[in-house]
Amino acid sequence: MTEVYITGLGSTTFGRHADTLPHQLGIRAARAALAEAGIDPAEIGEIFVGNFVSGVLCGQEVLAGLIADGLGLAGIPATKVEGACASGGIAFRNAVLAVASGRCRAALAVGCETMTNATTDRVTAALNCAMDNLTDGRTGLTYPGLFGLVWQAHAHAYGTSRDQVAAVSVKNKRNGLANPLASMGRMIEREDVAGSAPIADPIRLLDCCGISDGAAAVVVTASDLVTHAAAPAVRVRAAAQGSGPARISGLTGLTSFPATVTTARRAFEQAGVAPADIDVVELHDCFSIAEIVDSEDLGLMPAGHGGGYAAEGRTGPGGDVPINPSGGLLAKGHPVGATGIGQIYEVVQQLRGRHPNQVAGARLGLTHNLGGTGIACTVSILERADA
Amino acid sequence: MTEVYITGLGSTTFGRHADTLPHQLGIRAARAALAEAGIDPAEIGEIFVGNFVSGVLCGQEVLAGLIADGLGLAGIPATKVEGACASGGIAFRNAVLAVASGRCRAALAVGCETMTNATTDRVTAALNCAMDNLTDGRTGLTYPGLFGLVWQAHAHAYGTSRDQVAAVSVKNKRNGLANPLASMGRMIEREDVAGSAPIADPIRLLDCCGISDGAAAVVVTASDLVTHAAAPAVRVRAAAQGSGPARISGLTGLTSFPATVTTARRAFEQAGVAPADIDVVELHDCFSIAEIVDSEDLGLMPAGHGGGYAAEGRTGPGGDVPINPSGGLLAKGHPVGATGIGQIYEVVQQLRGRHPNQVAGARLGLTHNLGGTGIACTVSILERADA
Numbered sequence: 001m002t003e004v005y006i007t008g009l010g011s012t013t014f015g016r017h018a019d020t021l022p023h024q025l026g027i028r029a030a031r032a033a034l035a036e037a038g039i040d041p042a043e044i045g046e047i048f049v050g051n052f053v054s055g056v057l058c059g060q061e062v063l064a065g066l067i068a069d070g071l072g073l074a075g076i077p078a079t080k081v082e083g084a085c086a087s088g089g090i091a092f093r094n095a096v097l098a099v100a101s102g103r104c105r106a107a108l109a110v111g112c113e114t115m116t117n118a119t120t121d122r123v124t125a126a127l128n129c130a131m132d133n134l135t136d137g138r139t140g141l142t143y144p145g146l147f148g149l150v151w152q153a154h155a156h157a158y159g160t161s162r163d164q165v166a167a168v169s170v171k172n173k174r175n176g177l178a179n180p181l182a183s184m185g186r187m188i189e190r191e192d193v194a195g196s197a198p199i200a201d202p203i204r205l206l207d208c209c210g211i212s213d214g215a216a217a218v219v220v221t222a223s224d225l226v227t228h229a230a231a232p233a234v235r236v237r238a239a240a241q242g243s244g245p246a247r248i249s250g251l252t253g254l255t256s257f258p259a260t261v262t263t264a265r266r267a268f269e270q271a272g273v274a275p276a277d278i279d280v281v282e283l284h285d286c287f288s289i290a291e292i293v294d295s296e297d298l299g300l301m302p303a304g305h306g307g308g309y310a311a312e313g314r315t316g317p318g319g320d321v322p323i324n325p326s327g328g329l330l331a332k333g334h335p336v337g338a339t340g341i342g343q344i345y346e347v348v349q350q351l352r353g354r355h356p357n358q359v360a361g362a363r364l365g366l367t368h369n370l371g372g373t374g375i376a377c378t379v380s381i382l383e384r385a386d387a
Numbered sequence: 388m389t390e391v392y393i394t395g396l397g398s399t400t401f402g403r404h405a406d407t408l409p410h411q412l413g414i415r416a417a418r419a420a421l422a423e424a425g426i427d428p429a430e431i432g433e434i435f436v437g438n439f440v441s442g443v444l445c446g447q448e449v450l451a452g453l454i455a456d457g458l459g460l461a462g463i464p465a466t467k468v469e470g471a472c473a474s475g476g477i478a479f480r481n482a483v484l485a486v487a488s489g490r491c492r493a494a495l496a497v498g499c500e501t502m503t504n505a506t507t508d509r510v511t512a513a514l515n516c517a518m519d520n521l522t523d524g525r526t527g528l529t530y531p532g533l534f535g536l537v538w539q540a541h542a543h544a545y546g547t548s549r550d551q552v553a554a555v556s557v558k559n560k561r562n563g564l565a566n567p568l569a570s571m572g573r574m575i576e577r578e579d580v581a582g583s584a585p586i587a588d589p590i591r592l593l594d595c596c597g598i599s600d601g602a603a604a605v606v607v608t609a610s611d612l613v614t615h616a617a618a619p620a621v622r623v624r625a626a627a628q629g630s631g632p633a634r635i636s637g638l639t640g641l642t643s644f645p646a647t648v649t650t651a652r653r654a655f656e657q658a659g660v661a662p663a664d665i666d667v668v669e670l671h672d673c674f675s676i677a678e679i680v681d682s683e684d685l686g687l688m689p690a691g692h693g694g695g696y697a698a699e700g701r702t703g704p705g706g707d708v709p710i711n712p713s714g715g716l717l718a719k720g721h722p723v724g725a726t727g728i729g730q731i732y733e734v735v736q737q738l739r740g741r742h743p744n745q746v747a748g749a750r751l752g753l754t755h756n757l758g759g760t761g762i763a764c765t766v767s768i769l770e771r772a773d774a
Contacts, residue, residue, distance in 0.1 A: 001488075021521065056442045059524075061516035062471045062633070065762035069633035075649050077628035078763065079477055080469040084449045090466055094481075101388075101488035129448040134408065137446075241464035246449070246456035262462050375452035376465065 001100040004236040005226045005385060008037025008219035009345050014333040015183030016116045017213040022054045022337065023063045025215035026112035027070040033108065034071070037219035038227040041071060044219070045104020047078045050091035050111040051337035053126040057118045067110055084130035085286065086241075087111065088216070088340025089369030089378030093239040095220050096380075100236075105222045111341035112215035123211050127336075130372035132247040144200035144208060146248065146373060147287040151202050153254035154289060157304065162202060164307030166193035168288040169206050171316055172324050176331020178356040181342070184210050185331045193288070207288040212333030216341035218348070226385070234351045237364075238270035238381040244374040257374035260297035264368070267379035268299075273364065275299035278381070280350045280359040281321070282343035283368035285328040291315075294368055295323055298379070317357045325350070325357035340369035340378060351384045388487040391623040392613045392772060395424025395606035396732050401720040402570030403503045404600040409441045409724070410450045412602035413499035414457040420495070421458070424606035425614040428458060431606070432491020434465045437478035437498040438724035440513040444505045454497055471517035472673065473628075474498065475603070475727025476756030476765025480626040482607050483767075487623075492609045498728035499602035510598050514723075517759035519634040531587035531595060533635065533760060534674040538589055540641035541676060544691065549589065551694030553580035555675040556593050558703055559711050563718020565743040568729070571597050572718045580675070594675040599720030603728035605735070613772070621738045624751075625657035625768040631761040644761035647684035651755070654766035655686075660751060662686035665768070667737045667746040668708070669730035670755035672715040678702075681755055682710055685766070704744040712737065712744035727756035727765060738771045 010032025012025050026049060034041050049064040060066075064078035081090045088111030095109035115123050124142055131137040136146075154160045167190060176185025188206060196205040226233045244259030245251050251258070268274060275298060283298065285291035292306030300321050301309050309315050315323040326332055326346035329339060347365035349355040362384075369378045397419025399412050413436060421428050436451040447453075451465035468477045475498030482496035502510050511529055518524040523533075541547045554577060563572025575593060583592040613620045631646030632638055638645070655661060662685060670685065672678035679693030687708050688696050696702050702710040713719055713733035716726060734752035736742040749771075756765045 052448065053442060055440060055513075055516050056446075059443075059512065059516055060520050061439065061469060062518075062759050062762050065470065065630045065759065066519060066633045068630045069637065069762070074630050074632050074637070075645075076630060077480075078470070078630040079481070079628070082448060082467040082469060083452065083465070093464075094466070097484075097488065097490070101484065101490075103484070103488075125446065126442075129442050129446055131449075132453060133447050241466070243452045243455045243461050243463060243465040245461050246453045250456065250461070258462075372449050372452065375449050375456070 002102050002222050004096050004099045004220050005223060005233045006218050006348050007221050007226055007233050008033040009348055011181055011216040011342060011345050012214050013181050013183055014212045014214035014335055014342065017114060020114055020213060021058055021060050022051055022112035022114050023066040026067045026110045029215040029217040030067060030071055030108055030110050033217040033219045039106060039225055041073060043106040043225060044073055044076065044108050045106060046076055046098045047108045048091040048094040049080045050087035050340055051080055051113055052082060052084055052087050053129060056126045056129060057115060083376030084371030085336050086340060086369045086371030086376040086378050087337040090241060092341055092344055092380060093241050093378055096236050096239040099220050099222055106225050107220050108217060109341055110217040111338035113335035113337040114213040115211045115335060116213050135247045136373060144203050147289055148200040148203045150254045150293060151289040154293065157255050160307035162194055163190055164311040165288045166190040167310040168291045169193045169330055172285060172328040172330040175325050175357050176327025179327050182327040182332040184333055185327055203287060209286050209329035209334040212335040214335035214338045216338050216345050218341060218344050232352050233385040234348045235383045235385045237383050238267040240267035240270060241378045242266060243376055246375050248373055255293060256297050257370060259374045259377035260294060260370060263377040263379045264298045267381050271381040278364055278366045279362040280347060280365045281323045282326055282346050283323060284370040285324055285330050286334060291323060298368055317359055322359045325355060325359060343367035343369060344380065347382055351382060389489050389609050391483050391486045391607050392610060393605050393621045393735050394608050394613055395420040396735055398568055398603040398729060398732050399601050400568050400570060401599045401601035401722055401729065404501060407501055407600060408445055408447050409438055409499035409501050410453040413454045413497045416602040416604035417454060417458055417495055417497050420604040420606045426493060426612050428460060430493040430612060431460055431463065431495050432493060433463055433485045434495045435478040435481040436467045437474035437727055438467055438500055439469060439471055439474050440516060443513045443516060444502060470763030471758030472723050473727060473756045473758030473763040473765050474724040477628060479728055479731055479767060480628050480765055483623050483626040486607050486609055493612050494607050495604060496728055497604040498725035500722035500724040501600040502598045502722060503600050522634045523760060531590050534676055535587040535590045537641045537680060538676040541680060544642050547694035549581055550577055551698040552675045553577035554697040555678045556580045556717055559672060559715040559717040562712050562744050563714025566714050569714040569719040571720055572714055590674060596673050596716035596721040599722040601722035601725045603725050603732045605728060605731050619739050620772040621735045622770045622772045624770050625654040627654035627657060628765045629653060630763055633762050635760055643680060643684050644757060646761045646764035647681060647757060650764040650766045651685045654768050658768040665751055665753045666749040667712065667734060667752045668710045669713055669733050670710060671757040672711055672717050673721060678710060685755055704746055709746045712742060712746060730754035730756060734769055738769060
């Protein structure tokens with residue numbers, strides 16, 4: 001397989017972009033990524049766009065074609081991919097594979113979503129499209145409800161406390177303050193989390209990521225198109241994807257998502273590295289408890305220790321297992337289809353040594369994007385190209 | 388690149404499947420395809436699912452994960468792809484590329500859609516998600532309206548007559564009578580078409596494909612998994628994809644879709660064959676006039692001659708350019724995401740010599756799937772493996 005490099009990044013802020021459609025944000029992010037890559041846009045052989053609910057919330061599909069045309073690239077294959085909240089990560093993997101397999105020398109992965117124009121009720125209904133609505137959806141389950149159950153199961157199994165879970169929100173909200181792309185950063189204390197509005201017991205408002213608009217884009221190329229013009233190149237060591245049980249009755253427990261475990265194993269095998277080799281992680285903290293479960297599923301610490309690591313500060317930017325220095329979904333927001341590409345953006349900036357919450361000496365980074373009730377997952381491992 | 392073979396086919400009927408969700412039909416079609424391929428389902432390394440409007444019409448996304456899990460394959464990468472009416476063709480191409488690039492030895496492409504549970508108004512709104520709704524959609528354009536304009540432009544440029552266009556409907560509706568998967572076959576005469584209900588001048592009801600439910604699936608494998616158990620294998624000579632202008636103001640005229648022209652050129656180049664070498668074609672006749680435009684864009688006859696070829700019977704199953712012997716979208720119906728895979732199904736049966744409207748001695752077949760206002764297109768070229 002051809003080696004694949006990330007040579008251009010673009011992103012809008014994640015937050016509110018009133019009266020805007022997802023592909024408009026996607027075009028903006030893609031133009032920035034193309035400019036940074038320093039290649040003729042005509043080199044792009046294929047576009048993959050991650051998006052989840054533009055049809056439902058905006059009445060607009062064919063986003064990949066709209067973005068290709070908006071970039072002056074009508075003609076090339078342009079595909080929207082969907083795997084609920086993992087849609088962005090899936091777009092990245094497909095763009096990487098297009099170059100890795102030699103069918104083009106450069107490809108573009110874009111993630112985009114707009115949600116803030118809709119009422120919270122409509123957004124909740126749209127997000128529930130990620131459930132099996134013949135089973136889980138019928139019970140009245142929502143995603144805050146699901147992660148409330150996950151929290152209770154984790155607390156029961158491992159004694160994970162409200163204080164430990166709150167430490168995740170405090171860290172990510174604070175990390176977000178320095179990130180210009182994050183709109184929901186905030187200086188909070190653990191008791192602020194517990195005191196925020198109840199959503200789905202034990203989940204409180206500050207345990208939740210926010211409804212957001214946004215887009216992010218990356219250019220991936222073969223080695224001969226790496227210009228080093230604007231930034232050090234970053235090499236893709238793994239771009240893995242997996243799926244999991246479609247409904248919660250298919251899970252053997254609620255303290256782990258098999259899709260993450262399977263996909264992470266695949267990614268570490270592809271890259272030939274172990275969890276302990278990873279310097280910086282951006283993972284899918286759609287709720288504070290999710291960061292704890294995800295980090296254990298990724299093998300970053302033993303099962304049941306995620307809460308302790310968070311409470312002890314080991315997952316902060318200066319800790320030994322830095323997680324979500326960007327602020328994660330909790331502080332950046334979660335414009336669903338954009339999130340997976342946004343994570344790639346953040347980790348690449350870390351590996352370039354240019355992140356606002358820089359992890360000193362980061363050379364190997366990991367992203368983790370999880371969709372639905374653990375039905376879809378991607379894990380990517382990226383490395384500084386001079387490493 | 389690894390050579391890729393089609394070794395298993397499955398399809399539901401295209402028509403009405405009341406109170407059914409798209410993935411339920413997809414699982415049914417996929418099971419049939421896996422049984423026919425005669426391989427252990429665990430050999431399937433990846434699933435791509437083509438679907439367009441399940442989110443909008445059914446409130447259900449993550450269809451790829453639901454299908455993977457329904458087949459007992461949770462764990463493998465499962466991706467929904469979308470390019471409006473070309474979604475099925477895009478799923479096929481991605482499954483082919485998964486095997487061609489060597490990342491798995493077998494992959495599954497599924498197309499599925501359910502539409503008949505919704506009112507015609509809701510279906511029309513859902514289909515309009517395939518337009519640029521900042522431009523074309525705002526004008527009040529619908530797809531019958533667009534193809535009415537195309538018809539008028541074609542008639543103006545080439546003198547194409549109502550009688551010639553009606554010949555397409557008559558042929559396809561009659562072809563559909565013999566096809567057990569087609570629910571809208573009918574013995575009609577040209578004057579029946581002109582006498583049917585007006586939809587969008589000059590388009591009449593019998594010029595339109597029908598709102599339908601349905602699913603189709605194909606198993607593609609590397610040569611070492613070709614068992615010849617149930618049926619002669621068919622080799623994939625080309626699986627091309629392209630995009631086109633996002634709105635009609637981007638077209639230089641309304642008598643041709645650049646996405647078809649570009650994608651067909653790519654497919655013929657990949658396969659190393661010319662239009663004249665093709666024995667049988669399944670193309671995107673969403674309206675009778677579309678078959679004429681598509682067949683000219685594919686190079687099957689000179690521009691402006693599509694109407695004449697149809698009226699003279701040259702595109703019938705016994706003609707020199709057999710088009711849509713299945714009945715096409717006009718007689719099978721058009722469960723949007725399923726259509727592109729349904730076309731592969733029909734051409735493979737032709738190449739196996741098992742089609743109800745068999746084209747004698749067919750060895751090389753072509754499928755053409757077109758999305759939106761020509762924004763997405765796929766063209767595949769398939770060959771009998773013993774050819």
